[in-house]
Amino acid sequence: MKALTYLEQGKFALTEKPRPKLQQPGDAIVRVTMSSICTSDLHIKHGSVPRAVPGITLGHEMVGIVEEVGEQVTAVHPGDRVTVNVETYCGECFFCQHGYVNNCTDPDGGWALGCRIDGGQTEYVRVPYANQGLNKIPDSVTDEQALFVGDILATGFWAARISEIQPDDTVLIIGAGPTGICTLLCVQLKNPKRIIVCEKDGERIQFVREHYPDVLVCTPKDCEAFTRANSEHGGADVVLEVAGGKDTFRLAWQAARPNAIVTVVALYDQDQVLPLPEMYGKNLTFKTGGVDGCDCAEILKLIEEGKIDTTPLITHRFPLSQIEEAYRVFENRLDGVIKVAIVNP
Numbered sequence: 001m002k003a004l005t006y007l008e009q010g011k012f013a014l015t016e017k018p019r020p021k022l023q024q025p026g027d028a029i030v031r032v033t034m035s036s037i038c039t040s041d042l043h044i045k046h047g048s049v050p051r052a053v054p055g056i057t058l059g060h061e062m063v064g065i066v067e068e069v070g071e072q073v074t075a076v077h078p079g080d081r082v083t084v085n086v087e088t089y090c091g092e093c094f095f096c097q098h099g100y101v102n103n104c105t106d107p108d109g110g111w112a113l114g115c116r117i118d119g120g121q122t123e124y125v126r127v128p129y130a131n132q133g134l135n136k137i138p139d140s141v142t143d144e145q146a147l148f149v150g151d152i153l154a155t156g157f158w159a160a161r162i163s164e165i166q167p168d169d170t171v172l173i174i175g176a177g178p179t180g181i182c183t184l185l186c187v188q189l190k191n192p193k194r195i196i197v198c199e200k201d202g203e204r205i206q207f208v209r210e211h212y213p214d215v216l217v218c219t220p221k222d223c224e225a226f227t228r229a230n231s232e233h234g235g236a237d238v239v240l241e242v243a244g245g246k247d248t249f250r251l252a253w254q255a256a257r258p259n260a261i262v263t264v265v266a267l268y269d270q271d272q273v274l275p276l277p278e279m280y281g282k283n284l285t286f287k288t289g290g291v292d293g294c295d296c297a298e299i300l301k302l303i304e305e306g307k308i309d310t311t312p313l314i315t316h317r318f319p320l321s322q323i324e325e326a327y328r329v330f331e332n333r334l335d336g337v338i339k340v341a342i343v344n345p
């Protein structure tokens with residue numbers, strides 16, 4: 001089968017690999033029907049994910065059809081259409097039992113697929129702990145509707161869940177990339193009084209204005225003043241920092257009101273400064289990433305009920321044979337791309 005493989009830093013290529021086989025009783029083999037490219041894949045390419053193992057198949061956003069299951073797999077059966085979770089977790093360790101599945105202590109726990117073990121930018125993928133890692137897609141939900149459930153939508157859902165959003169709140173979301181938009185959709189489900197999105201890219205601002213007309217939009221330059229002018233207590237009650245830019249962490253805590261919650265969803269390429277003397281007296285609560293991706297069943301239900309729709313994010317579609325071209329378009333942000341779907345016939 002064809003698989004997009006991480007050869008070495010800076011180098012991905014479509015190579016020929018044998019089809020994966022069951023290795024553990026909890027494994028499932030999934031025939032991938034659709035996958036996507038995530039910014040984290042680019043982080044692997046650029047060497048900022050040291051855990052990534054050369055030789056692995058990339059891809060951690062995918063949906064497919066269960067082909068084969070190990071003897072311990074009871075949650076799904078061959079023929080089921082499923083979403084695949086970016087995180088592998090055992091379901092039994094201390095962290096899993098508390099819902100902190102990102103910190104599962106299993107050697108394969110956390111982000112393994114498409115990073116430390118073979119992922120989904122291919123035709124078939126082996127999913128360990130399939131009882132936790134796979135969720136059945138309701139019949140009325142399409143592959144495109146379900147494509148982001150296991151990764152960026154799980155991230156947005158988790159971020160909104162831990163941010164303790166109240167009905168009277170002004171919520172500031174920094175960054176309107178794919179994960180920022182997923183975060184916005186999940187924050188909307190909490191019905192806060194006001195949502196402000198801060199974004200610097202003109203095309204992305206246009207996208208937010210067009211699809212989410214109730215949301216206020218500002219740029220990083222005017223973010224602090226704009227947020228103060230559009231909130232009651234000198235800043236945002238809740239800030240979700242999804243951008244991961246050079247100055248966006250500083251922006252996040254500066255645009256927050258005293259005693260606000262600042263949730264850091266972003267993955268930074270560089271260290272950030274926490275200037276405690278400057279912050280003293282602001283009494284902020286910080287919550288940091290990464291995602292505990294254990295709400296996928298609930299997210300699929302919300303999609304089925306029409307409460308979450310991420311399909312506008314899919315701006316481009318390519319067959320697996322053209323995935324290198326898809327990367328070129330995604331990486332260079334050509335042609336107004338937000339997300340690409342890699343479709344297997």
Ligand SMILES: [Zn+2]
Nearest residue numbers: 038039040151
């Ligand atoms: Zn990702």
Ligand SMILES: [Zn+2]
Nearest residue numbers: 090093096104
């Ligand atoms: Zn665990």
